[in-house]
Amino acid sequence: MKAREAVSRVLPATIACLVACAKPQGGGPPRVEIRPSDCAIPSQPLLRGIHSIVAERAMSCAVLDQGQVACWGVQDLGRLGDGFEVKRRDLPTRVPGLQGVVAVTQGNDATFARMADGSVRVWGPNRGGEFGDGSPDYHIAWAPRAVAQWGTIKQIAGGIPTCAIRSDDKVVCAGRARFRRMNEDTAAPGGTPVVVPGLESAAGIAAGSGFTCALLGEGSVWCWGMADAGQLGNGGGEDQDKPVHVRSLDPAVEIDAGSDTACARLAGGGVRCWGRSFAGYGLDHPEKWLRPVEIKGTRDATQISIGDRVGCALLRDSTVACWGESSYDGQLGDGSDETRGTVAGPVACVRDAVQVSVGDNHSCALLRDGTARCWGSGTYGAVGDGTHEIRKIPVAVLDAVEPAPDAERCPPGTTFKRGKGQDDLEAVAEWCETPDGKREGMYVGRWATGQKLQQGGYVSGVRHGEWTRYYEHGEVVSKDRYEHGEPHGVWIAYSLHWRFAFASCFDHGRRVWQVSSEAEANQKRCP
Known part of the structure; x- marks a missing residue:
């Protein structure tokens, strides 16, 4: 903890x-050779x-x-x-x-x-x-x-x-x-x-x-x-x-x-x-x-x-020095599987550290x-x-690809909004709002909600003021449909009244396209 x-x-x-591979003070495991390529950015x-x-x-x-x-x-x-x-x-x-x-x-x-x-x-x-x-x-x-x-x-x-x-x-x-x-x-x-x-x-x-x-x-x-x-x-x-x-x-x-x-x-x-x-x-x-x-x-x-x-x-x-037991996960950071016990040794490839x-x-x-x-x-x-x-x-540590700017995620004449999800659900939702306060559009990404419903869907926004769930080709989308933690593939949204809302294509969390009719969806291809 x-x-x-x-x-x-x-x-x-x-x-x-920095290639840090010097022998630790006071003894310790044998030196492990660290190549410059091991530390490449x-x-x-x-x-x-x-x-x-x-x-x-x-x-x-x-x-x-x-x-x-x-x-x-x-x-x-x-x-x-x-x-x-x-x-x-x-x-x-x-x-x-x-x-x-x-x-x-x-x-x-x-x-x-x-x-x-x-x-x-x-x-x-x-x-x-x-x-x-x-x-x-x-x-x-x-x-x-x-x-x-x-x-x-x-x-x-x-x-x-x-x-x-x-x-x-x-x-x-x-x-x-x-x-x-x-x-x-x-x-x-x-x-x-x-x-x-x-x-x-x-x-x-x-x-x-x-x-x-x-x-x-x-x-x-x-x-x-x-x-x-x-x-x-x-x-x-x-x-x-x-x-x-x-x-x-x-x-x-x-x-x-x-x-x-x-x-x-x-x-x-x-x-x-x-x-x-x-x-x-x-x-x-x-x-x-x-x-x-x-x-x-x-x-x-x-x-x-x-x-x-x-x-x-x-x-x-x-630089950083570590001690302890690292028999299987390399947590000492020196390239070895050895135990250092009470002798700290240098971590490879770390220089100018502040924490x-x-x-x-x-x-x-x-x-x-x-x-x-x-x-x-x-x-x-x-x-x-x-x-x-x-x-x-x-x-x-790498960064995920940023989503499109908020203004680009909403249809013309609407404003991007982010806030609390459906009543009694501790979730964060995103939607596009019309000037008269109506909510339009569902956008799934790293910012959207994934609060699971009892029925097995995922609340992600609204269309025409109704909360919606995500399905893929009419089937409930399971957690396994996520790749690297982001939605991937063609997703079709239905309203709570089982009316077609729209279809979206996601490429590892990035929305590629979105259409509002089944006919348009059938003519589209998704990477």
Whole structure:
């Protein structure tokens, strides 16, 4: 569960590529030869204007210019926030309706956006109250939803539970793993944020799977929750309802957490970690780090990110070094399948980095020119290069082909509109509106809704004021008709009264043509 935010920053334009294959400090796996061609920048359009990036469980998101957000990877349960119920997005797709986002964080499959005014938007599944919207029951937000109960926050950590630092520097948490005895005076349900006692000056927050850590202003670190893998760093294995002090860290300047592991970057340099061991299992490697252990090769670290089995650090020279276990998905980014344990080694093809983010099985680095490179497991398109391959060497994140400008998507005399979908459906819809307020046209693309109806169709707009569903040649279109997360082929739309509305031809999400009669449709060909 990702514990930190991807925070927006201003980036100048620079393009660089470095072959980083030196032997890691303090030993490590044998050197893997990296060829210059391995680091080549592809000819396809790159995702640009990135201000920050976050990698999570088989998906990634980036904060872009003007505070917009793009996400890619696994899409189940609305995790990408674009309203579609498709299996995946192999390339970045914009999250509709978001502007002014300054940070994005993910955890327990939900995604949180912190706005410029300190308010919170959330999308994805609410499994046990982690939305903080007052409901502990399972429900899904297919598109971004405002959650006023968080108030004004400085930072939010998605996990189990979700925790945030409010504007008054206090820590509040919501979700099923919120320990009941933290605040016995409140009758708030598990889905409502409550204050964690004893943490009055929080400067950082990190949430894992069932445990949370807070960094206080003076540099001390305090953790609470589950301790079966040593996640609390206090030398014991007993769960704690209240925060306990993690010693041997003072003062720390940054913390982060994966599922069962937490790490701190120290003011004097270096990184220390505790919890589930990244060193691998066996007689020579402990399964748990009950107290903080030193990660070699991180003395020049300026930022850290921790995943399920791997940790990475941004170094002072703008390169990235990683440590941990990478036996099958290449998440160390050095071209090998070896385990580094507690020795950080350089990631290939990454130079001029300004941020690193580590997910469960893949990682990403943001470069100074506003582009990004990702590596590791490409399952569900998480690395953003349009494939599902394992990438042991970082690859550039590509951009999807932009849809036609809004003005070109509507018939003459109508105005393009985007807004909330049908009543009681948490969806985003697009339509063309006549001067007298009538809605015309259905347009499917990355911005359109995919809210699934009980009958099996997909609401995508209206014609003559009636909500419509998409069918292909009279048959219900299944999720399998999507290619690379976008509609493809000939789509015929019928109104709710089963009248022919129009037919459209889509080429991987791009509308090629649209006609309003069956006769015209029969004369058309689709790529």
